[in-house]
């Protein structure tokens with residue numbers, strides 16, 4: 001049994017989670033002060049976990065360390081492909097050819113590159129909102145226009161507005177759809193019927209599609225992730241992104257899998273991409289895919305319980321907060337519109353008044369006012385403390401109103 005209750009000291013590790021919140025959340029520098037010392041914050045913001053990477057992964061890195069030479073490295077051997085494709089076969093009953101797998105030092109860099117390779121300068125990038133903001137940043141970075149299709153929100157549950165989506169997809173200048181499957185921040189796991197409908201529209205309008213499946217391993221009990229590649233197996237304009245980074249808390253090792261079927265795009269990638277990988281990262285990822293399954297099962301149980309606890313806490317203490325247990329991810333997406341005005345800067349409010357670092361509102365592009373996103377991948381004691389502080393701050397705020 002792994003001990004997910006352990007509180008691990010992350011100080012002095014150059015962790016963005018600890019050292020980088022001022023710039024990332026508040027676009028501020030070290031001069032920004034709070035009524036809390038940095039070490040007093042409960043950190044529920046960026047999407048990495050407070051849990052240790054599994055021992056089997058650390059052992060994999062150690063084995064590679066023992067080989068003592070760390071020269072230029074790329075995934076050449078079959079072993080990595082076999083480990084990752086077996087993982088996909090076992091979990092998603094989905095496979096892909098070895099020739100279609102390329103590596104990237106993260107999915108974000110891949111998104112930035114792919115937008116540039118795929119879209120002409122006057123073409124647009126479509127995505128569903130609220131959205132992980134880097135989908136927009138990827139378009140912005142290459143000076144491509146972005147087009148948002150708002151998800152519909154009914155009874156606390158999100159769904160795709162297919163009519164709006166098709167209208168936007170049918171614009172001949174919209175050539176790329178970046179799809180978050182499962183969806184950050186709403187936590188939706190897309191169902192087969194939804195993926196079928198989307199695929200139909202994508203094919204009809206001949207869109208390129210990047211299916212970002214970075215969160216796919218982290219689903220609640222009873223949920224089933226379907227790779228878009230399973231829904232549209234013959235579609236060459238599909239690119240699938242998966243990674244061990246969220247699943248095994250390896251984001252800092254910067255390794256991710258990009259599966260490209262179109263030969264021309266793959267050639268462009270192979271010619272223009274800086275094609276080297278970190279040997280320790282390859283070893284970690286391979287060990288994770290080969291041996292990390294058991295740890296992941298235990299993690300899922302712990303996360304399910306953190307979600308259950310959060311649901312119970314909100315129901316008992318903040319009944320007007322609208323919250324549904326996310327179908328995937330370790331991120332809770334909470335509607336606080338009953339307690340706050342749309343214009344309230346919620347990350348700032350909670351940092352100042354609760355000592356809790358979280359993301360929310362316009363950090364998710366649009367269609368996200370009055371929502372906060374809480375990272376629940378932490379020991380239950382930390383979660384309980386964070387929720388208590390959030391509750392207290394909302395209580396004080398509403399007494400003042």
Ligand code: LCS
Pocket residue numbers: 045046047048105106107108109132180184212214243245251255256
């Ligand atoms: N794609 C999605 C949908 C993500 O949620 C994240 C990380 C990434 C890509 C990053 O991929 P990487 O470059 O690390 O391989 N999500 C984060 C988030 O929501 N907050 O902090 C990171």
